[in-house]
Amino acid sequence: MITIPYLTAVSTYFSYGLLFAFGQLRDYSRLLFDWWRTNNLQGYAPICLAHEDFYIRRLYHRIQDCFGRPISSAPDAWVDVVERVSNDNNKTLKRTTKTSRCLNLGSYNYLGFGSFDEYCTPRVIESLKKFSASTCSSRVDAGTTSVHAELEECVAKYVGQPAAIVCGMGYATNSAIIPVLIGKGGLIISDSLNHTSIVNGARGSGATIRVFQHNTPSHLEKVLKEQIAEGQPRTHRPWKKIIVVVEGIYSMEGEICHLPEIVSICKKYKAYVYLDEAHSIGAIGKTGRGVCELLGVDTADIDIMMGTFTKSFGSCGGYIAGSKDLIQYLKHHCPAHLYATSISTPSAQQIISAIQVILGEDGSNRGAQKLARIRENSNFFRAELQKMGFEVLGDNDSPVMPIMLYNPAKIPAFSRECLRENLAVVVVGFPATPLLLARARICISASHSREDLIKALQVISKAGDLTGIKYFPAAPKKQDEEKNGIKLD
Amino acid sequence: MYVRALPTTDVNRNTEWFTYPGVWTTYILILFFSWLLVLSVFHCSPGIAWTIVHLAHFTVTYHSFHWKKGTPFGDDQGIYNRLTWWEQIDNGKQLTRNRKFLTVVPVVLYLIASHTTDYQHPMLFLNTLAVFVMVVAKFPHMHKVRIFGINGDQ
Numbered sequence: 330m331i332t333i334p335y336l337t338a339v340s341t342y343f344s345y346g347l348l349f350a351f352g353q354l355r356d357y358s359r360l361l362f363d364w365w366r367t368n369n370l371q372g373y374a375p376i377c378l379a380h381e382d383f384y385i386r387r388l389y390h391r392i393q394d395c396f397g398r399p400i401s402s403a404p405d406a407w408v409d410v411v412e413r414v415s416n417d418n419n420k421t422l423k424r425t426t427k428t429s430r431c432l433n434l435g436s437y438n439y440l441g442f443g444s445f446d447e448y449c450t451p452r453v454i455e456s457l458k459k460f461s462a463s464t465c466s467s468r469v470d471a472g473t474t475s476v477h478a479e480l481e482e483c484v485a486k487y488v489g490q491p492a493a494i495v496c497g498m499g500y501a502t503n504s505a506i507i508p509v510l511i512g513k514g515g516l517i518i519s520d521s522l523n524h525t526s527i528v529n530g531a532r533g534s535g536a537t538i539r540v541f542q543h544n545t546p547s548h549l550e551k552v553l554k555e556q557i558a559e560g561q562p563r564t565h566r567p568w569k570k571i572i573v574v575v576e577g578i579y580s581m582e583g584e585i586c587h588l589p590e591i592v593s594i595c596k597k598y599k600a601y602v603y604l605d606e607a608h609s610i611g612a613i614g615k616t617g618r619g620v621c622e623l624l625g626v627d628t629a630d631i632d633i634m635m636g637t638f639t640k641s642f643g644s645c646g647g648y649i650a651g652s653k654d655l656i657q658y659l660k661h662h663c664p665a666h667l668y669a670t671s672i673s674t675p676s677a678q679q680i681i682s683a684i685q686v687i688l689g690e691d692g693s694n695r696g697a698q699k700l701a702r703i704r705e706n707s708n709f710f711r712a713e714l715q716k717m718g719f720e721v722l723g724d725n726d727s728p729v730m731p732i733m734l735y736n737p738a739k740i741p742a743f744s745r746e747c748l749r750e751n752l753a754v755v756v757v758g759f760p761a762t763p764l765l766l767a768r769a770r771i772c773i774s775a776s777h778s779r780e781d782l783i784k785a786l787q788v789i790s791k792a793g794d795l796t797g798i799k800y801f802p803a804a805p806k807k808q809d810e811e812k813n814g815i816k817l818d
Numbered sequence: 819m820y821v822r823a824l825p826t827t828d829v830n831r832n833t834e835w836f837t838y839p840g841v842w843t844t845y846i847l848i849l850f851f852s853w854l855l856v857l858s859v860f861h862c863s864p865g866i867a868w869t870i871v872h873l874a875h876f877t878v879t880y881h882s883f884h885w886k887k888g889t890p891f892g893d894d895q896g897i898y899n900r901l902t903w904w905e906q907i908d909n910g911k912q913l914t915r916n917r918k919f920l921t922v923v924p925v926v927l928y929l930i931a932s933h934t935t936d937y938q939h940p941m942l943f944l945n946t947l948a949v950f951v952m953v954v955a956k957f958p959h960m961h962k963v964r965i966f967g968i969n970g971d972q
Binding site: 331378528541 | 819820822823824825826827828829831834835837838840841843844847848856886887888889890891892893895896
């Protein structure tokens with residue numbers, strides 16, 4: 330639930346209307362100019378349709394320097410951001426040799442495995458020397474090493490399911506697995522704010538897709554009832570299979586899924602639950618086992634658990650965990666397993682070592698410390714931001730916190746102001762978010778120290794004052810006299 | 819002062835912005851301010867200004883709602899490439915609140931324009947033609963209809 334000041338909503342629509350109008354004007358003048366000038370590409374079809382490209386050319390390119398910034402060091406708590414210059418008004422950007430050391434609030438480095446780690450990195454380097462960087466083969470040919478087998482067992486045990494299958498790319502895990510699980514005659518009910526990989530996988534499967542209102546179990550029940558009653562479109566036969574797809578933490582909202590209610594509704598109507606834990610595995614829960622542990626849901630109730638290793642484990646790739654039959658079926662039918670190159674062996678070793686650190690199997694309690702630190706950091710940061718008057722989304726304990734910006738001009742203003750003060754933030758606008766709801770998304774890491782966070786808060790407060798995004802009244806400063814009074818007793 | 823924005827179930831990013839609060843007010847305010855702009859630029863009578871606003875509104879909205887097809891970004895892989903914006907909103911469902919509002923606005927503009935010009939001739943003819951085309955284009959029966967193949971696909 331997002332609360333917008335009415336004037337901000339009206340001014341945002343007006344700004345986008347203006348940008349759109351100017352974009353169209355420029356397109357028309359470009360059309361006239363090109364019609365007058367002869368074209369040496371007679372008879373060739375255009376590479377991309379002019380109208381499809383409109384948003385990228387006329388809106389995105391104007392503020393291109395706020396996105397896709399290259400970095401030249403590991404994405405730790407502090408990162409080297411390469412400076413870029415543009416000679417033609419942001420149409421093209423050239424890298425310079427200068428870098429600036431910035432506080433990194435944009436990487437999904439939840440547990441701090443994004444840079445050198447004293448337990449993981451030596452093991453990864455050893456595995457690199459022993460197995461080399463790539464297996465150069467798919468899993469079924471010659472791409473399964475002992476490390477891969479160990480990884481799948483390790484992941485299955487960690488997540489709490491009987492078996493798991495690992496894929497080399499997180500996005501491909503969703504888009505290659507969903508078409509294997511369901512086809513024409515099936516129904517996929519997905520949350521309205523699901524990630525593009527799930528949307529692509531669902532569209533590629535050929536099943537009918539229905540959407541339910543974000544994180545609203547009552548609307549899910551309504552949609553399920555309607556669809557089961559109506560059956561397949563046109564023939565009205567019963568559905569072959571119904572899969573409900575939800576995510577653990579939604580990456581653009583920072584909200585945690587209402588899993589217990591959704592699981593009970595799915596059990597009632599006999600639908601399968603597919604849980605995408607890309608952002609929640611390793612980041613929430615007492616031992617980092619994700620949203621099931623946090624909300625107390627039995628993992629046996631979830632039919633398919635999916636996750637990625639890019640966020641909390643500092644590696645690459647994704648996994649699917651489920652029953653032994655399911656994983657056996659996937660190993661025989663999933664194209665990502667049969668034809669795609671397997672995950673590189675040092676990356677697999679990084680995941681195994683990271684899981685060992687998290688569970689404390691490396692002999693120290695660094696894992697528990699990291700989990701406690703990320704929880705403390707997230708709650709502290711969110712509370713402070715809300716006290717300053719920012720509109721911050723997301724539930725408590727979630728390390729993802731979007732700060733609402735709304736107006737399109739505030740997107741580059743906030744981003745550039747923060748970069749000037751050596752703070753690297755990620756800003757997101759349309760079409761990744763709804764038109765009205767542009768935001769700056771902060772990702773807290775366990776490797777951020779308290780001083781880092783305080784500095785970040787100061788910079789964000791200053792940038793927030795300059796851009797006018799403190800939409801809520803700031804909380805009054807606490808009076809310390811009462812505390813001293815109690816101490817004197 | 820504050821409004822609550824519930825997330826919608828519309829997956830089409832080209833049309834879901836129309837379901838959030840504040841759109842109707844912005845639309846009406848833009849029309850009003852463009853009337854003031856026309857009055858100050860052309861120094862004409864209020865009636866002529868409303869006629870100009872009405873005809874400009876007709877041109878802009880006919881082009882963007884009923885002529886341009888598809889979406890301005892490529893992420894949706896072209897599944898809406900045969901549908902105009904009018905056919906895309908509310909997932910193709912007819913007679914929703916948004917559609918009713920968008921049908922009423924040109925009619926109200928027509929009434930204001932013809933009233934303030936005292937129903938005099940060249941303006942009345944042009945205004946009537948514009949509103950006729952606009953309202954017919956928005957009928958539920960015209961969903962996905964291409965008359966004589968105009969604006970049809972190749």
